[in-house]
Amino acid sequence: METNPLTANTKEVDSTILEEFRVGFAGSIFSSDDTEYESERQLWNKMIDKHPGLIAQCTGVHDVIQAVNFARKNGLLVAVRGGGHNVAGNAMNDGGLVIDLSHMRTVLVDPKNKTAVIQGGATWADVDRETQAFDLVCPGGVVSETGVGGLTLGGGLSWLRRKVGMSIDNIVGANMVLADGKYIHVSESENQDLFWAIKGGGGNFGIVTSFEFKLYDLGPEVMFVSCMYPRDVGEKVMKWWVQYTRQLPDEITSDCIHWSVPAHPAFPEEMHGTPVTVLAALYFGSAEEGQKVLQPFREVAEPFLDLSNIYPYGAVQQMFDPFLEKGVLNSYWKSLYVDDLSESLQKLILDRANQSPAPQSLISIRNLHGAIGKVPTEDTAFGDRSARFLVSIDTMWEDASQNDHNIQWTRDFFKELRQHSKGQVYFNFNSDMSGSDHLAKDSFGANYEKLVAIKTKFDPHNFFRLNANIRPKG
Numbered sequence: 001m002e003t004n005p006l007t008a009n010t011k012e013v014d015s016t017i018l019e020e021f022r023v024g025f026a027g028s029i030f031s032s033d034d035t036e037y038e039s040e041r042q043l044w045n046k047m048i049d050k051h052p053g054l055i056a057q058c059t060g061v062h063d064v065i066q067a068v069n070f071a072r073k074n075g076l077l078v079a080v081r082g083g084g085h086n087v088a089g090n091a092m093n094d095g096g097l098v099i100d101l102s103h104m105r106t107v108l109v110d111p112k113n114k115t116a117v118i119q120g121g122a123t124w125a126d127v128d129r130e131t132q133a134f135d136l137v138c139p140g141g142v143v144s145e146t147g148v149g150g151l152t153l154g155g156g157l158s159w160l161r162r163k164v165g166m167s168i169d170n171i172v173g174a175n176m177v178l179a180d181g182k183y184i185h186v187s188e189s190e191n192q193d194l195f196w197a198i199k200g201g202g203g204n205f206g207i208v209t210s211f212e213f214k215l216y217d218l219g220p221e222v223m224f225v226s227c228m229y230p231r232d233v234g235e236k237v238m239k240w241w242v243q244y245t246r247q248l249p250d251e252i253t254s255d256c257i258h259w260s261v262p263a264h265p266a267f268p269e270e271m272h273g274t275p276v277t278v279l280a281a282l283y284f285g286s287a288e289e290g291q292k293v294l295q296p297f298r299e300v301a302e303p304f305l306d307l308s309n310i311y312p313y314g315a316v317q318q319m320f321d322p323f324l325e326k327g328v329l330n331s332y333w334k335s336l337y338v339d340d341l342s343e344s345l346q347k348l349i350l351d352r353a354n355q356s357p358a359p360q361s362l363i364s365i366r367n368l369h370g371a372i373g374k375v376p377t378e379d380t381a382f383g384d385r386s387a388r389f390l391v392s393i394d395t396m397w398e399d400a401s402q403n404d405h406n407i408q409w410t411r412d413f414f415k416e417l418r419q420h421s422k423g424q425v426y427f428n429f430n431s432d433m434s435g436s437d438h439l440a441k442d443s444f445g446a447n448y449e450k451l452v453a454i455k456t457k458f459d460p461h462n463f464f465r466l467n468a469n470i471r472p473k474g
């Protein structure tokens, strides 16, 4: 039986079929009758409150295949959960089946060949721990609890991005379970169309049970700049950064972040909530050399607080974790690529930062180009790589009664920002993912039609639809 659309509720599944699924499944299966259900359905974004029919916590490929077949045969809406950090909450659904990979976190490093095989539910903390045992790194995210799966399939912007590209630029191969339950390997020489599609095309094509990544020598210590300037010199700092990043070597990756000092014991209480403009940068190379070349980032004005230092690479990767913990903040994010930051755009960003409705919010600007821009657009599913900056409005707040206000504020700002860009978005930083084709078109640009053809071939019924969805033809 093949049902479409996938709207059936798990409660409608015949109890014998449900029992068979439970018996053959090696991991745990949670329903609302289980005490674990409440904690298992919680995602990183506190605002997401979905009630799936079943959460199938897989232990390996066998479980994933079984869950996919069970959902397909019973017409169930499927969500795939990796690290659970997607702000749109695509890792959960209402009434359907969640295929949860969060217990598939093994990372096997091959130090000789400088590669790692990483299971689809691993977090970047798992990866950093295992790779740094050999002074190796894999380009991932900047918050260590973020999942490898979702982050990589959407692109993957790390502190290493200008030197070695995005996460997708470093995938050597992957193992996947497709919508029809088939298990396949994708690489440069096998299933090339799917290999191309997963490099930026999101969770549209199947469940990646493991990735193989290229690794690089770096660490154990690196120079990292985290220099907080008072917001009243924010204009000067941002202007300097925009100019300075024009001529930087690829070894330097940096961000300019408008934020407020977090109300966290790591900072003296009198500093909490002070608006700041942060310059953050990592040098890909020796820590001593990094100290020299990153010094200008620390001398733009009198810093409010300078946390720059030589740190273990693993510590840099966890530096922002305490302020972005799972389930603490309501979050609504939007992002846009911009070719440049004109003075009028800088002014707009700063004005909006100064009017931000919630102190936990960030407006973070990532410097791109370097290795990212050297990969031709058509080489991966990821859209246009020509933009010099990514501007991300990461609105975050505690009080749920402020949800509507904060969402509207973000949307209004996004609309203004859009006038300064070609409209291309990074869907990994996007809370509006349901329903429309806009997101896919704005994300994939010239690659969109090719992605539609691959989606139509491998997932004609749109079984994997809770993502930056590419609708199959027909």
Ligand SMILES: Cc1cc2nc3c(=O)[nH]c(=O)nc-3n(C[C@H](O)[C@H](O)[C@H](O)COP(=O)(O)OP(=O)(O)OC[C@H]3O[C@@H](n4cnc5c(N)ncnc54)[C@H](O)[C@@H]3O)c2cc1C
Binding pocket: 044, 079, 080, 081, 082, 083, 084, 085, 086, 087, 089, 090, 091, 101, 120, 121, 140, 141, 142, 143, 145, 146, 147, 148, 149, 150, 151, 152, 153, 154, 155, 156, 157, 158, 202, 203, 204, 206, 207, 208, 209, 324, 428, 429, 466, 467
């Ligand atoms: C605090 C925080 C920090 C972040 N930092 C960065 C950053 O530094 N760089 C960056 O690029 N992004 C960053 N992101 C964005 C991040 O890339 C996305 O949120 C991404 O979706 C997270 O992946 P996940 O596996 O944790 O998400 P989940 O919510 O578990 O999954 C999101 C979607 O990805 C797909 N998916 C996940 N795993 C698999 C799999 N194995 N196979 C098939 N499909 C899968 C599914 O469609 C799923 O719905 C950050 C997000 C947060 C909340």
